[in-house]
Amino acid sequence: GKPPNLFAFQGLDDLAPSLRAYILDAQKSALDRHHVFRVALSGGSLPKVLARALLDEKNGEGVIQYDKWEIFFADERAVPLDHEDSNYRLVKQEILDKIPQQLGKPTVYSIDVKYLDDVQEMADQYEKTLVSVFAARDSVKLPMFDLLLLGCGPDGHTCSLFPGSPLLRELDAWVLSISDSPKPPPKRITLSLPVTQHGIKIAFIATGGGKKDIMKEIFDTEEGQQLPCGLINSAAQERVSWFVDHPAIEGVSFP
Ligand code: 6PG
Numbered sequence: 475g476k477p478p479n480l481f482a483f484q485g486l487d488d489l490a491p492s493l494r495a496y497i498l499d500a501q502k503s504a505l506d507r508h509h510v511f512r513v514a515l516s517g518g519s520l521p522k523v524l525a526r527a528l529l530d531e532k533n534g535e536g537v538i539q540y541d542k543w544e545i546f547f548a549d550e551r552a553v554p555l556d557h558e559d560s561n562y563r564l565v566k567q568e569i570l571d572k573i574p575q576q577l578g579k580p581t582v583y584s585i586d587v588k589y590l591d592d593v594q595e596m597a598d599q600y601e602k603t604l605v606s607v608f609a610a611r612d613s614v615k616l617p618m619f620d621l622l623l624l625g626c627g628p629d630g631h632t633c634s635l636f637p638g639s640p641l642l643r644e645l646d647a648w649v650l651s652i653s654d655s656p657k658p659p660p661k662r663i664t665l666s667l668p669v670t671q672h673g674i675k676i677a678f679i680a681t682g683g684g685k686k687d688i689m690k691e692i693f694d695t696e697e698g699q700q701l702p703c704g705l706i707n708s709a710a711q712e713r714v715s716w717f718v719d720h721p722a723i724e725g726v727s728f729p
Contacts, residue, residue: 476693476728477707479715486526486681486719493527493679493717497621498536500675504620505542511620512607514548514665514673516633517561518625521568523679529572541578544607548622548670549634550585550600552593552651552661559659583607585663597651597663604648617648622665622673626680627657628688630701634664637701642667667702671709678703678716685722693726 481496483489504511515521528538551559562584570582583603589596608617624632634652635641641650644666652662670676680689692698692707699708707714 477714477716478712481715481717482723483717483719486523489681489717489719490523490526490530491532493523493677495536496677496715496717497527498538500621501539501542503674505539507620509542510544511539511542512544512546514546514619514622515561515565516548516623516625517551517564518627519681520623520625520679521561521564523681524623525568525572528569538577540573540580543580545580545582546604546619547584547600547663548624548632549662549664551659552585552590552596552663553659554587554590555584593651593653593661593663597647597649600663601647601649616669616672619669619673620675622670622676624670624676624678624703624706626678626685626688626692626703628684629656630688630692630698630703631657632678632703632706633670634662635667635670635702639702642702642705644668667705670706673710674713676706676710676714678707678714679718680716680722681719683721683724685718686724686726689718689723690726693723693728 481492501511547561550561553559555562585596586599589599604617626632630637634655636656644650645668647666648669650664650666654660655662692704698704
């Protein structure tokens with residue numbers, strides 16, 4: 475079915491300002507609530523689209539208060555931070571390095587490369603970092619990100635949660651490791667499904683004709699609801715927004 479918050483645009487030129495407004499709104503609620511803005515980012519095509527939304531002054535009013543941002547990785551590849559497969563490197567190159575100095579610097583929680591040889595330990599350490607941030611005062615069952623910005627792969631994966639993976643059944647851990655990712659590189663860490671579903675706001679960004687089959691499956695079929703993107707979409711309901719372009723939803727009928 476048609477998700478409650480579907481924002482469809484001709485292309486990136488009109489998607490970017492709308493995504494910026496959405497992020498500013500999420501930032502405002504977060505700062506009103508607890509004076510920081512905790513955001514989880516994916517890799518793939520997302521950092522480039524996000525850069526368009528954040529960095530282009532033409533995109534409208536409102537100040538991005540980067541110094542209040544705490545950036546986490548929704549998933550990350552177990553590679554050095556300057557490696558071409560690193561999501562950190564991508565976010566740094568596309569966004570962090572381009573933020574005008576006077577706007578301040580976000581706090582960025584990257585993986586600890588000490589654990590490159592032991593991806594489970596890397597996941598445990600990243601989880602410890604999340605515990606220190608999200609459960610510093612009280613014990614909490616799940617961390618609550620103010621905003622998760624996610625992609626949706628052509629097979630319906632999101633973060634590094636792939637269709638049919640046993641990781642989808644994990645209920646307690648916050649961060650999981652994967653050693654045989656179907657999408658290279660094989661070793662990764664990822665937020666668990668319940669953590670993604672628990673976000674205060676969750677945005678999927680899917681652009682380009684390469685997404686139209688998976689969009690059809692997620693929105694037009696029962697089976698699509700069982701794919702990782704579908705599982706987040708149906709659990710989080712009106713907390714989820716989709717930012718798509720017309721090629722990505724071409725032929726989707728939203729029954
Ligand atoms: C990764 C990404 C991944 C991505 C999807 C969609 O590290 O592989 O975080 O989860 O978001 O694969 O990627 P595209 O947006 O490039 O299709």
